[in-house]
Amino acid sequence: MRREVRSTRWLAATAAAVGIAAIVAALAGSSSAPAATRAAGADLAGHKCLVMTGSGDPAFVKNFNPYTATGLPSGGFVRGAFYEPLIISTVAGGGHQYPWLAQSWKWSNGNKTLTLNLQKGVKWTDGQALTSADVVYSLTAGTQNKTMDMIGYTSPDSNVTSIKASGPYKVVINLKTVDSQFIPAVLNPQFIVPKHIWSKVADPSTFTNPNPVGSGPFAVLGHFTTQDYVFNKNPHYWKTGTPLIACLEYTQAASNDSALLAIQSGQVDWTHNFVPNVAQAYVAKDKAH
Numbered sequence: 342m343r344r345e346v347r348s349t350r351w352l353a354a355t356a357a358a359v360g361i362a363a364i365v366a367a368l369a370g371s372s373s374a375p376a377a378t379r380a381a382g383a384d385l386a387g388h389k390c391l392v393m394t395g396s397g398d399p400a401f402v403k404n405f406n407p408y409t410a411t412g413l414p415s416g417g418f419v420r421g422a423f424y425e426p427l428i429i430s431t432v433a434g435g436g437h438q439y440p441w442l443a444q445s446w447k448w449s450n451g452n453k454t455l456t457l458n459l460q461k462g463v464k465w466t467d468g469q470a471l472t473s474a475d476v477v478y479s480l481t482a483g484t485q486n487k488t489m490d491m492i493g494y495t496s497p498d499s500n501v502t503s504i505k506a507s508g509p510y511k512v513v514i515n516l517k518t519v520d521s522q523f524i525p526a527v528l529n530p531q532f533i534v535p536k537h538i539w540s541k542v543a544d545p546s547t548f549t550n551p552n553p554v555g556s557g558p559f560a561v562l563g564h565f566t567t568q569d570y571v572f573n574k575n576p577h578y579w580k581t582g583t584p585l586i587a588c589l590e591y592t593q594a595a596s597n598d599s600a601l602l603a604i605q606s607g608q609v610d611w612t613h614n615f616v617p618n619v620a621q622a623y624v625a626k627d628k629a630h
Contacts, residue, residue: 390590423555430525473506
């Protein structure tokens with residue numbers, strides 16, 4: 342039961358981050374111009390960013406801590422936009438696993454040892470290389486602060502016996518017992534943060550991470566206000582040719598009604614709100630897109 346509750350919670354969190362950011366990077370329309378700063382409520386027709394809105398969000402705060410700001414729009418989008426997973430597991434279409442920062446993986450030792458082969462050439466936005474040291478640190482960061490324990494590594498009933506680097510681009514994880522759900526239920530929510538940044542943070546549970554250093558497709562913070570902010574694309578992103586859009590922009594909506602009005606009028610491109618009569622109210626206005 343504990344595994345089921347944990348995996349459900351983190352699948353939802355991963356969908357918000359990876360589904361919106363990393364998948365958007367691969368599928369969205371192309372553009373290369375930088376984001377333009379706009380006043381709230383300005384006409385967004387012809388905008389270069391993928392523009393999103395929520396419904397009744399509080400005033401935005403500059404908190405990009407992927408561990409603690411998950412209740413904030415900024416914190417939710419950071420997972421995927423700034424910080425990336427090793428493997429993406431999804432139940433859609435019958436269930437699939439996609440290589441991400443781990444380009445491949447292999448089970449051995451009677452399916453109790455998982456070896457991750459990392460992508461080479463990945464860099465943090467400050468220019469430093471992302472290596473196995475960052476992955477081992479991220480997976481075991483619960484020993485520094487329990488807020489950072491994404492896989493239950495410090496839990497008394499953890500099934501993990503060791504996590505070690507084997508060279509700069511390989512990580513070996515040893516388990517006590519065979520666990521066929523280790524990747525989708527345990528490893529799936531883990532995102533990788535730079536060791537050289539987070540290991541120096543005195544208290545990760547209160548750190549707001551105002552100037553994030555990431556590896557993701559939109560790991561460049563643009564303008565930020567209490568009502569609107571922009572994540573610009575990472576010009577050095579490791580997935581060649583992506584992201585295909587210039588930026589992600591998130592604007593504040595006072596309510597569900599105002600969010601629906603914004604998407605139906607073409608001011609924004611995406612909202613999590615239900616759109617009544619979507620074919621007529623939304624799709625018919627621009628069937629080509």
